[in-house]
Amino acid sequence: MSHYTTKLIPVVFLCLCATCCVKDKRTISNAVGHTAIDSAQLYFESSVLGEGGPPNSQNYRAHQPRTVRWDLSRTVLLSNGQAIVAPVQFTHPLFITSDVTGNGSFSLNDITALIVMRDSSAQFHCSLVTYLPDSTAIVGVSTSSGIMLVEDWQGNSIRAPRRFVKQLNSISTSSTDGNDGNVETDVDVNIEVCNTIYGYNYSSDFPDDGESWSETSCNTYGLQQLGSDGSPGPRDLTGIFVRRIPIYTVQLAPPGNPIGNIADYFKCFTQSDNSDHQYTVTLAVEQPVTDSRQPWTWSSTGLGGSSAGTNPINVGHTWLIFSESTGIATTTRNVGFYPQSIVLPGSATAQGVLANDENMGYDISLTINVSSQQFFDMLNYTSQGNNAGYDYNLNSNNCTTFALDAMAAGGVAIPATIGTWTGGGQGLDPGDLGEDLRGMQLAGNMSQNTVSNPHPNVGTCN
Numbered sequence: 001m002s003h004y005t006t007k008l009i010p011v012v013f014l015c016l017c018a019t020c021c022v023k024d025k026r027t028i029s030n031a032v033g034h035t036a037i038d039s040a041q042l043y044f045e046s047s048v049l050g051e052g053g054p055p056n057s058q059n060y061r062a063h064q065p066r067t068v069r070w071d072l073s074r075t076v077l078l079s080n081g082q083a084i085v086a087p088v089q090f091t092h093p094l095f096i097t098s099d100v101t102g103n104g105s106f107s108l109n110d111i112t113a114l115i116v117m118r119d120s121s122a123q124f125h126c127s128l129v130t131y132l133p134d135s136t137a138i139v140g141v142s143t144s145s146g147i148m149l150v151e152d153w154q155g156n157s158i159r160a161p162r163r164f165v166k167q168l169n170s171i172s173t174s175s176t177d178g179n180d181g182n183v184e185t186d187v188d189v190n191i192e193v194c195n196t197i198y199g200y201n202y203s204s205d206f207p208d209d210g211e212s213w214s215e216t217s218c219n220t221y222g223l224q225q226l227g228s229d230g231s232p233g234p235r236d237l238t239g240i241f242v243r244r245i246p247i248y249t250v251q252l253a254p255p256g257n258p259i260g261n262i263a264d265y266f267k268c269f270t271q272s273d274n275s276d277h278q279y280t281v282t283l284a285v286e287q288p289v290t291d292s293r294q295p296w297t298w299s300s301t302g303l304g305g306s307s308a309g310t311n312p313i314n315v316g317h318t319w320l321i322f323s324e325s326t327g328i329a330t331t332t333r334n335v336g337f338y339p340q341s342i343v344l345p346g347s348a349t350a351q352g353v354l355a356n357d358e359n360m361g362y363d364i365s366l367t368i369n370v371s372s373q374q375f376f377d378m379l380n381y382t383s384q385g386n387n388a389g390y391d392y393n394l395n396s397n398n399c400t401t402f403a404l405d406a407m408a409a410g411g412v413a414i415p416a417t418i419g420t421w422t423g424g425g426q427g428l429d430p431g432d433l434g435e436d437l438r439g440m441q442l443a444g445n446m447s448q449n450t451v452s453n454p455h456p457n458v459g460t461c462n
Contacts, residue, residue, distance in 0.1 A: 040084040040116035041070045043124040048153050055154050061108065061130075062155025065091035068114050076239040078232050083117035085240050088128065096132070106132065110245045114153075115232055128153055131237055133245060148234060164234035255338040255355030262354055262383045268331040268461040269324050269379065271372050279375035282321035283403060283414065284362040284455070287434040288314050291363075295419050295431045316430030318400040319357040320407075321365075321455050322379065331459030334358040337385050337402035339392040348394040352402075354385040361452040364434045366414070369445040374410035381409035400428040415440060 055062035066088055073086035087109070094108040108130065115127045130149035147163045232240060259265050270277070288297040296315045319336030336357040339350035370378075382402075384390050391397060404414050417432040442448060 036075055036082070037070065037073050037084055040073070040086075040124070044068065044114070044116060044126060047124070048126055053154055056156050059151070059155030061094060062151075062153075064094060067091070078115075078117070078236040078239055080233075081117055081119075083115050083232070086114045086116070088112040088114055106245065111241070113240050115240065126153065127151075127232065129232060129240060131241055131245075148237075150232070254340050254342070254353060255336070257356045257359075258338075259335065259354045259356055259386065262386050265333060265335070265356075266322075266379055266383065268459045269322070269333075269375075270326075271376050273372055276327045277372060278325045279370050279372060280323045280367050281370055281375065281378055281407065281410070281412070282323070282365050282367040282455070283407065283437070284319050284321055284357075284360070284365045285430050285434045285437065286317045286361060287363045287431050288316040289431065291435075291438075293417070293419070293431045293435050295429050317357070317360060318403045318430050318433060319360060320378070320382065320403050322375070324375070329459060331461075332455070333457055334360070334455060335382055335385075336360070337392060337399045343392065343394055349391050351388070352385050352390045352392040352397070354382070356457065358455060358457045363450065363452070364437050365449045366437050366440070367447045367449070368412055370410060370412065374412065378406050378410040381406045395427040398427060398429075400430055400433050404428065404433075
């Protein structure tokens with residue numbers, strides 16, 4: 001697991017809460033043997049898919065491959081009548097996050113559903129509902145709160161956006177102005193509302209081919225004034241989303257192999273100006289996406305920058321490999337800088353801790369022959385990483401910052417690009433550093449490697 005620099009999670013600045021009713025011009029009778037679900041599926045496939053038109057060009061989600069899981073559909077009673085609720089599954093998982101959800105993000109597969117119901121004239125209506133819980137939501141109970149997006153299958157808003165908040169035992173709802181996206185609410189909640197949603201399309205089959213994306217909503221959608229559109233209200237969420245919705249938290253966890261005593265860890269190194277002593281320092285970089293400045297990517301395995309479990313983010317890692325050769329014996333030590341406890345985008349600082357990274361793989365490394373004095377200046381700088389009060393910070397003192405500062409302490413300057421990321425601030429990061437190293441003009445005492453060779457710790461001493 002890595003816990004390093006962070007260009008972290010894409011923030012969803014929310015304002016897209018659009019309604020989506022689909023064509024209601026066709027009435028399909030319940031044929032013999034047809035259940036309500038069968039009739040709903042027949043209506044959807046013949047009237048909605050067959051006659052709905054092209055996807056909204058401004059709606060990224062509407063252009064992605066997706067499937068209605070009729071096999072998982074069920075009948076529920078909503079505030080305006082009986083409805084068929086069917087989960088919607090995106091072929092390549094789409095993740096979004098929001099300023100109202102704290103430090104969590106959600107998979108659209110968990111928060112998107114198709115609603116099909118009949119009105120009093122027995123005509124069908126269809127809505128695609130996306131529910132974005134806020135940080136106070138209790139998913140699955142009547143006090144759920146957040147933002148509701150109600151759209152048609154093509155991604156067009158039909159009803160003005162709506163935000164609803166938890167207030168004691170009731171829900172207060174408000175609609176946004178369809179032109180500017182401003183939210184008015186009668187409760188004391190400070191929510192920043194913008195017109196763009198940011199997200200990431202992750203393919204488990206091709207993890208390096210993911211795609212970041214954004215949508216501008218509300219002011220680009222033509223809101224239609226409809227009467228009974230068959231769409232659910234906020235109180236209906238408990239009928240639509242009956243199970244708890246997983247929250248994927250971007251948290252950078254402490255290392256699994258911390259170095260308890262850095263003095264003991266480094267004590268095999270000896271300082272000598274004799275020509276038989278050769279010293280090298282290797283800067284090793286694991287990029288989130290190889291050959292790319294991309295600051296982060298989604299990880300389905302809990303590797304890289306994620307802390308396993310429900311953390312889908314990989315932000316890469318940077319560490320140092322110190323090696324001394326005397327002609328008779330070689331001593332090698334790997335060391336990386338981490339937070340001692342979990343840090344989050346909203347809580348970016350923790351006590352720092354050093355760890356043994358001998359089992360980490362890298363995408364690119366830079367090895368530099370240095371003098372004895374340079375070598376020990378770098379060691380001395382690195383040793384402070386375990387000092388009480390020496391902090392890890394996601395933006396200003398992460399693993400990449402620490403490694404480059406250690407090299408600078410020995411008089412070795414490495415070009416470094418400051419990266420920026422939505423909602424996460426700015427700082428050095430492994431994605432940019434890897435590309436900076438690839439573009440370096442190497443001096444005579446430098447060598448580069450883009451194949452991750454083993455680099456175990458070697459050498460023991462009393």
